[in-house]
Amino acid sequence: MKKRIFWSILLSCFLTLLVTAAFVTSVLYVNSWEEYKREIETEVLYVGEAVNVMDASDGEASRYLEEVGRSTKNRITLIAADGSVLFDSYADEEDLDNHLSRPEIAAALADGSGQAERLSDTFGERSYYSALRLEDGSVLRIGGTAKSVLGIVGNALAWIVIVSVFVLLITVLAASLLTGTIIKPINKIDLNAPLAAPAYDELSPLLLRMEKQNARINKQIRELRKQQEEFNYITGNMGEGLVIFDDHGTVLTLNSSAESILGCDGPSASKADTLPDGRSYLKLSRDLHYIRTVEAALDGRPAVVTMERSGRQYRLFATPVERREDSRYAAVLFIVDITDRERAEQLRKEFSANVSHELKTPLTTIMGYAEIIGNGIARAEDIPEFAGKIRQEAARLLSLIEDIIKLSRLDENELTSRFERVDLAEVCRSVVKKLSDKARNANVSLSFTGSSCAVSGIESILHEIIFNLTDNAIIYNREGGEAHISLTESDGQATLVVEDTGIGIAHEHLDRIFERFYRVDKSHSRETGGTGLGLSIVKHGALLHGASIRLESEPGQGTRVTLVFPCAEAE
Numbered sequence: 001m002k003k004r005i006f007w008s009i010l011l012s013c014f015l016t017l018l019v020t021a022a023f024v025t026s027v028l029y030v031n032s033w034e035e036y037k038r039e040i041e042t043e044v045l046y047v048g049e050a051v052n053v054m055d056a057s058d059g060e061a062s063r064y065l066e067e068v069g070r071s072t073k074n075r076i077t078l079i080a081a082d083g084s085v086l087f088d089s090y091a092d093e094e095d096l097d098n099h100l101s102r103p104e105i106a107a108a109l110a111d112g113s114g115q116a117e118r119l120s121d122t123f124g125e126r127s128y129y130s131a132l133r134l135e136d137g138s139v140l141r142i143g144g145t146a147k148s149v150l151g152i153v154g155n156a157l158a159w160i161v162i163v164s165v166f167v168l169l170i171t172v173l174a175a176s177l178l179t180g181t182i183i184k185p186i187n188k189i190d191l192n193a194p195l196a197a198p199a200y201d202e203l204s205p206l207l208l209r210m211e212k213q214n215a216r217i218n219k220q221i222r223e224l225r226k227q228q229e230e231f232n233y234i235t236g237n238m239g240e241g242l243v244i245f246d247d248h249g250t251v252l253t254l255n256s257s258a259e260s261i262l263g264c265d266g267p268s269a270s271k272a273d274t275l276p277d278g279r280s281y282l283k284l285s286r287d288l289h290y291i292r293t294v295e296a297a298l299d300g301r302p303a304v305v306t307m308e309r310s311g312r313q314y315r316l317f318a319t320p321v322e323r324r325e326d327s328r329y330a331a332v333l334f335i336v337d338i339t340d341r342e343r344a345e346q347l348r349k350e351f352s353a354n355v356s357h358e359l360k361t362p363l364t365t366i367m368g369y370a371e372i373i374g375n376g377i378a379r380a381e382d383i384p385e386f387a388g389k390i391r392q393e394a395a396r397l398l399s400l401i402e403d404i405i406k407l408s409r410l411d412e413n414e415l416t417s418r419f420e421r422v423d424l425a426e427v428c429r430s431v432v433k434k435l436s437d438k439a440r441n442a443n444v445s446l447s448f449t450g451s452s453c454a455v456s457g458i459e460s461i462l463h464e465i466i467f468n469l470t471d472n473a474i475i476y477n478r479e480g481g482e483a484h485i486s487l488t489e490s491d492g493q494a495t496l497v498v499e500d501t502g503i504g505i506a507h508e509h510l511d512r513i514f515e516r517f518y519r520v521d522k523s524h525s526r527e528t529g530g531t532g533l534g535l536s537i538v539k540h541g542a543l544l545h546g547a548s549i550r551l552e553s554e555p556g557q558g559t560r561v562t563l564v565f566p567c568a569e570a571e
């Protein structure tokens with residue numbers, strides 16, 4: 001733009017100057033030529049008048065004309081009526097040809113006077129002739145030569161060039177100054193606030209439009225940024241992995257979960273950063289399952305595979321997304337951690353198998369005794385003992401089923417709605433009371449220390465928890481051993497400890513002790529009526545009440561189970 005303005009100013013100045021100079025020169029030239037012509041015409045009249053009164057025969061006229069010819073630079077010629085030259089101030093009369101054919105002479109002979117204009121043989125000159133018929137019939141002609149316009153220009157060429165260069169320099173200077181002055185306010189326009197200081201009124205509509213467009217663009221950018229932030233926030237915080245690829249398999253979006261699951265090589269994007277990544281899908285992971293899944297989606301086929309990484313199982317769902325323009329496929333990869341689900345499924349299967357097995361054992365015993373009695377094989381004195389065994393196995397079945405029911409209830413989520421204020425000390429006392437006979441029979445001293453401590457929960461479940469732990473403390477104790485429950489409160493937490501001086505648990509079992517049906521010594525547990533579900537119920541019950549659980553045990557020395565409950569809000 002700057003160049004254009006500069007050249008426009010320069011050219012227009014220069015052209016204006018040229019045109020003006022040419023015009024002024026032409027006008028002046030035309031005026032001066034007309035003046036010159038009038039001079040010659042006047043001169044011929046005066047000289048003609050003088051010659052008319054002279055006597056041509058005694059040569060007075062010739063002498064006069066010679067004299068006039070010397071005093072003027074114009075050419076004076078006297079031509080006889082037959083066209084022969086009688087006198088010429090520039091040349092010898094004999095050398096000159098007949099002048100009758102000259103238009104000014106012919107006109108003068110015919111009309112009394114005549115004029116003619118001719119370009120001279122010499123370049124750049126033009127001549128003017130004015131002729132007058134004298135009284136004796138001869139013709140007096142005066143001619144003058146002056147420079148033509150071309151002649152003047154040719155003569156002054158050097159000056160014209162010098163002046164033109166000078167003018168050109170001034171024009172260049174003026175043009176660059178003017179350009180700078182015009183451009184400066186435009187350069188100063190603040191594109192972020194174009195209307196703050198409008199440069200020219202003519203630019204106002206444009207600047208107004210810019211201002212409006214700025215506002216619109218800013219609004220759109222804000223909305224886009226907000227959407228991007230929301231998207232980043234959602235994808236960055238979701239546990240599932242999300243990767244979006246373009247049709248070349250280049251990563252467009254990669255959330256932090258996907259990044260950590262795939263264990264991406266190369267420079268890592270910041271957490272929750274889902275901006276275009278630019279990496280190829282091959283660079284994210286070298287896992288064959290992953291590569292095949294993405295490639296299938298990029299080929300337009302949806303794919304689902306399971307992949308194992310760092311001991312966890314992931315399901316990869318790859319979906320092709322067809323591009324309308326060229327029917328190529330981009331791909332969306334969704335990665336879900338299915339480890340817990342698979343584990344739960346596995347547990348469920350194990351649980352069903354265990355339940356069937358646990359139910360089958362007492363039922364088989366019951367069936368056996370019932371058949372013996374039914375067939376009449378049993379002796380009459382043995383029948384009460386067999387009946388007792390049947391009752392015992394039935395009781396085991398019952399307690400097993402009760403435990404299973406308790407566990408399945410604990411799995412229900414809506415139990416928390418039944419929470420109420422429960423005094424744990426009360427529950428402990430009730431448990432001690434219930435188990436005191438059992439403890440006495442087992443020769444185990446059972447005690448409780450602690451004062452009132454309220455938690456929010458379901459009393460029956462809390463009772464079950466403490467009962468199971470205390471029951472185990474008695475069952476897995478030794479003759480003359482101790483089982484002790486203590487309850488303390490500090491920092492808004494109620495700490496319940498059930499400890500015994502019993503047989504303890506070997507370290508290798510500690511990890512699995514809370515699993516359903518897990519028993520260290522199956523036969524001993526069965527003998528004591530254990531179902532292997534007691535600690536499972538304790539664990540789920542604690543979980544429901546938001547309590548943490550810790551089990552420490554030393555074989556031969558005893559076991560200590562610590563539960564820490566959050567205290568109920570003060571009433």
Ligand code: ADP
Nearest residue numbers: 472476504519520525530531532533534535559
């Ligand atoms: P069970 O009904 O067999 O007692 P639990 O789930 O209550 O089932 O306990 C699982 C296993 O943990 C028991 O079989 C027992 O071997 C062991 N156990 C539980 N509590 C104690 C304890 N206080 N002392 C020693 N072993 C224990």
